[in-house]
Amino acid sequence: MENPKTMIKVDELQTSFYTSKGEIKAVDGVSFDVPTGKTLGIVGESGSGKSITSLSIMRLLEDPGKIKGGKITFSGEDLLAKSESAMRSIRGNRISMIFQEPMTSLNPVFTIGDQIAESYMIHEGLSKKQALKKALGMLELVGIPSPKDRLKAYPHQLSGGMRQRAMIAIALACRPELLIADEPTTALDVTIQAQILRLINNLQDELGMSMMLITHDLGVVAETCDYVAVMYAGKIVEYADVNTLFHSPKHPYTVGLLKSLPRHDIDQEELEVIKGMVPRPDDLPDGCRFAPRCPFATKLCEEKLPTLDTMADKNQVRCWIYTDQWDGPEVNVKNDYGTAQSK
Amino acid sequence: MFVYTIRRLLQTIPVILGVTLVVFLMMHLIPGDPAQIMAGERADEAQVEQMRDRLGLNDPFYAQYTRFVVDAAQGDLGNSVRSGRAVSSEIGARFWVTVELAFYSTLLSIFIGLIAGIVSATKRNSFLDVFIMIFALFGLSMPNFWLGLMLIQYFALPFDWLPVSGWGTPEQLLLPVITLGTAGAAIIARMTRSSMLEVIHQDYIRTARAKGVKERYVIYKHALRNALIPVVTVVGLQFGVLLGGAVLTETVFAINGLGRFVVEAIAMRDFPIVQGSVLVLAMLFVFVNFLVDISYRVLNKRIELD
Ligand SMILES: Nc1ncnc2c1ncn2[C@@H]1O[C@H](COP(=O)(O)OP(=O)(O)OP(=O)(O)O)[C@@H](O)[C@H]1O
Numbered sequence: 001m002e003n004p005k006t007m008i009k010v011d012e013l014q015t016s017f018y019t020s021k022g023e024i025k026a027v028d029g030v031s032f033d034v035p036t037g038k039t040l041g042i043v044g045e046s047g048s049g050k051s052i053t054s055l056s057i058m059r060l061l062e063d064p065g066k067i068k069g070g071k072i073t074f075s076g077e078d079l080l081a082k083s084e085s086a087m088r089s090i091r092g093n094r095i096s097m098i099f100q101e102p103m104t105s106l107n108p109v110f111t112i113g114d115q116i117a118e119s120y121m122i123h124e125g126l127s128k129k130q131a132l133k134k135a136l137g138m139l140e141l142v143g144i145p146s147p148k149d150r151l152k153a154y155p156h157q158l159s160g161g162m163r164q165r166a167m168i169a170i171a172l173a174c175r176p177e178l179l180i181a182d183e184p185t186t187a188l189d190v191t192i193q194a195q196i197l198r199l200i201n202n203l204q205d206e207l208g209m210s211m212m213l214i215t216h217d218l219g220v221v222a223e224t225c226d227y228v229a230v231m232y233a234g235k236i237v238e239y240a241d242v243n244t245l246f247h248s249p250k251h252p253y254t255v256g257l258l259k260s261l262p263r264h265d266i267d268q269e270e271l272e273v274i275k276g277m278v279p280r281p282d283d284l285p286d287g288c289r290f291a292p293r294c295p296f297a298t299k300l301c302e303e304k305l306p307t308l309d310t311m312a313d314k315n316q317v318r319c320w321i322y323t324d325q326w327d328g329p330e331v332n333v334k335n336d337y338g339t340a341q342s343k
Numbered sequence: 344m345f346v347y348t349i350r351r352l353l354q355t356i357p358v359i360l361g362v363t364l365v366v367f368l369m370m371h372l373i374p375g376d377p378a379q380i381m382a383g384e385r386a387d388e389a390q391v392e393q394m395r396d397r398l399g400l401n402d403p404f405y406a407q408y409t410r411f412v413v414d415a416a417q418g419d420l421g422n423s424v425r426s427g428r429a430v431s432s433e434i435g436a437r438f439w440v441t442v443e444l445a446f447y448s449t450l451l452s453i454f455i456g457l458i459a460g461i462v463s464a465t466k467r468n469s470f471l472d473v474f475i476m477i478f479a480l481f482g483l484s485m486p487n488f489w490l491g492l493m494l495i496q497y498f499a500l501p502f503d504w505l506p507v508s509g510w511g512t513p514e515q516l517l518l519p520v521i522t523l524g525t526a527g528a529a530i531i532a533r534m535t536r537s538s539m540l541e542v543i544h545q546d547y548i549r550t551a552r553a554k555g556v557k558e559r560y561v562i563y564k565h566a567l568r569n570a571l572i573p574v575v576t577v578v579g580l581q582f583g584v585l586l587g588g589a590v591l592t593e594t595v596f597a598i599n600g601l602g603r604f605v606v607e608a609i610a611m612r613d614f615p616i617v618q619g620s621v622l623v624l625a626m627l628f629v630f631v632n633f634l635v636d637i638s639y640r641v642l643n644k645r646i647e648l649d
Pocket residue numbers: 017019024025026044045046047048049050051052053063064065216281
């Protein structure tokens with residue numbers, strides 16, 4: 001039996017793209033769970049596999065992507081064992097998704113009202129008229145001004161922020177148990193970003209949803225999430241609750257990400273950034289995937305991939321430094337990162 | 344929408360005037376003297392001059408053109424040089440035959456083209472897709488008169504229920520419509536396929552799937568409606584090609600339509616008939632393009648003009 005308090009549990013998920021150049025391991029053994037009503041943040045640079053993880057949960061991968069292995073348990077049910085039609089009745093109903101691109105995620109030839117109403121017609125079997133009435137309620141809920149007119153508007157008639165609100169209305173129409181928000185604010189202006197995040201947060205409380213929030217932005221994580229998974233090149237490298245992660249980050253990559261955040265409490269000469277580039281997924285290093293960019297990397301790191309181990313403070317970290325096998329000098333990653341990197 | 348329709352209708356006026364000018368110029372610039380032909384081979388210079396006067400060919404150019412437009416607007420396109428009957432009545436009956444042929448052919452090419460294109464796109468790279476695309480390539484590259492001749496050779500002649508000529512009964516319709524509609528079907532199939540493939544990877548299609556929409560509706564509701572937008576334009580352009588093809592098809596199947604009539608009139612140097620027919624065909628083309636623009640606008644809500 002699954003713990004009933006767990007909304008979704010992902011176990012050793014492996015998703016690959018089978019291209020002519022060979023297998024691309026976009027998600028390579030990812031595990032996490034989201035307790036009911038809580039928010040898990042997934043952070044990582046572009047290409048680390050965040051979107052593919054969420055599309056795997058929705059089972060919406062496009063060719064040539066395939067879930068190769070692992071288990072996804074949603075509210076005690078095995079999602080990977082479900083038929084396509086069973087999955088359809090979950091999508092948009094019990095698990096919903098908001099996408100990064102509000103400008104292109106709405107169908108240009110249907111009205112906003114029709115696009116929200118469709119969810120009710122599919123999942124609650126309502127007539128068009130009843131569905132439109134409920135759609136109007138959703139537009140009010142997401143704070144779109146003069147919702148009656150907007151119901152009949154086409155997407156091109158709305159601004160980016162309004163479109164993202166409409167997108168949220170579509171996603172939340174059927175009161176999902178789990179919301180996956182894939183960089184919901186990245187494409188928006190900074191002021192609009194804050195509004196949309198606040199809206200999502202408020203609605204989460206109001207509807208009691210669990211949430212996965214995918215983002216590049218650790219600042220957003222600090223404000224909204226309960227737990228954080230840091231992903232790098234298809235793997236989780238650190239997994240912790242928000243406080244622990246921000247106060248005692250362990251993985252060199254996490255520390256690098258935190259150091260590159262603009263801060264107000266100390267004087268910063270300039271932002272430190274992690275040197276180098278994310279490895280190409282078709283050409284991953286043999287050992288630790290972060291080794292080519294890690295200031296602490298040793299021979300062991302280059303040869304063997306570390307495992308994700310649980311630490312005393314329940315942090316999970318994938319790094320040799322915290323193991324008995326560590327062959328380098330003793331380090332405190334958080335304090336020594338800057339000096340190590342400048343060498 | 345209403346405002347747009349009116350506006351679009353008004354826009355056709357300069358186009359139609361342009362067409363009349365081109366048609367008029369064409370008739371006056373091509374070699375051959377209408378007066379000479381109408382007066383007959385053996386007429387002397389004085390008789391030809393008299394005929395020229397009667398036809399108004401000695402008037403200044405603008406006066407001739409104005410008269411042509413004013414008369415045409417009242418349905419008077421002059422008289423046939425050969426039969427002496429009014430051009431408008433000569434054209435009338437034949438015009439509807441051609442419209443019918445063009446209409447059924449367009450219908451066939453849209454119907455076949457859309458289905459083939461959608462199947463090809465959804466079953467991309469399958470055997471069926473390859474088969475349809477090879478077929479479309481043939482349909483495109485085959486000259487339409489040759490296709491007509493082949494159909495007569497291998498279908499009409501061996502099976503005597505399919506007539507080789509004439510117009511009116513459903514059996515008589517079949518082969519000419521296939522002949523004329525095939526190229527259009529091929530173009531529409533290719534266009535629909537590429538348009539569908541592009542649309543199917545759009546973010547809003549993923550949104551539809553994430554909503555739990557059935558794949559059938561994802562294709563026929565969310566994707567097709569968007570994919571049709573460029574296809575509609577092709578249908579409009581295709582109609583012009585089709586009218587050209589009608590001339591050949593009518594000739595091959597001995598159909599008494601406007602196309603064949605024009606060809607005969609050209610051979611006979613029957614200028615008023617040629618002039619009138621070309622004008623009518625051009626207006627038909629303008630009208631179809633008007634309809635295409637309206638439907639384009641209905642499909643594509645993004646064009647905001649009013
Ligand atoms: N259609 C595809 N074919 C081949 N590889 C793909 C495809 N889609 C994604 N990938 C691979 O999967 C990897 C992870 O992609 P994903 O979209 O999950 O990244 P992400 O973490 O969401 O990045 P971003 O922050 O840019 O959204 C990419 O590096 C890419 O190489």
